[in-house]
Amino acid sequence: MRLAIEIVQLLIQSADTWLFEETLSGLSDREWMALRFLARANRFSRTPTALASFLGTTRSVASQIAAVLQSKGLMVRKPSAEDKRSIALCITGEGERFLERDPINALRDQLVSLELPDRSRLRDTLRHVLDGLDAGKRRHRADVCSQCVFLIESGAGKERSFKCRLFRKPIREKETTLLCTYFEGRS
Ligand code: SF4
Incomplete structure (x- = not known):
């Protein structure tokens, strides 16, 4: 049991790379989470509903987060190729480049090592x-x-x-x- 608690503590301490107050490079932790998700989501999951499900929030909050990303030129809304009645949330080239500043990259680099x-x-x-x-x-x-x-x-x-x-x-x-x-x- 003591070992399990030690692991939990270590995981909690690593969480400050993706959970933080204020903003980093102009995005909140949830906006970074959304951008990261949209960069890796498959064609069935680039929707406001899927984004809400991934973030564990409501569709309206997910749409507000998507609107922030769109206003910064990191994402665009396009008619979905899968369902003409739906909208696809697509990361832009600028969004892809912006991910190089993702604060979680510090954790990724430690894992790569x-x-x-x-x-x-x-x-x-x-x-x-x-x-x-x-x-x-x-x-x-x-x-x-x-x-x-x-x-x-x-x-x-x-x-x-x-x-x-x-x-x-x-x-x-x-x-x-x-x-x-x-x-x-x-x-
Ligand atoms: S539901 Fe289909 S598209 Fe989604 S992970 Fe499973 S196999 Fe892939």
Whole structure:
């Protein structure tokens, strides 16, 4: 138990890289979180509803956050290619460049300095911990297609292809590492 408490304390202390008062480079911690999400979200999740779900807030608060990002030229609203009645929130080139100033990059760089097997183990451990928290709270977090129960993989080599059973749409290989708020874990 003592070891678990020590780990919790260490996680809390690392949180000041993504939770902070005031603003950093002109964005609040939630606005950074939104920009980061939109840069990694797949085509089904770049919507105000998905953004609200990811931030754990209401659609109206998510729309206000999106409006701030848009006013700074970091994001634009476009008609969704998936659903003509919906709007897609798309990060701009300026938004991509702005992410180089993301305060969370300090944490990312520390993780990059770990040996690859340690990094993989840490990722798998955190995913396992989050799976347990999700089950307890009866919620689904955003995660990547490659870990999702809805992903169907067929073929091999050049014939390898992916399809989402939930949306009944093909998924390109490079999309399998993007975040999806409709994700459901395999376990
Ligand atoms: S396979 Fe899962 S994670 Fe991927 S698009 Fe479908 S629902 Fe989302």
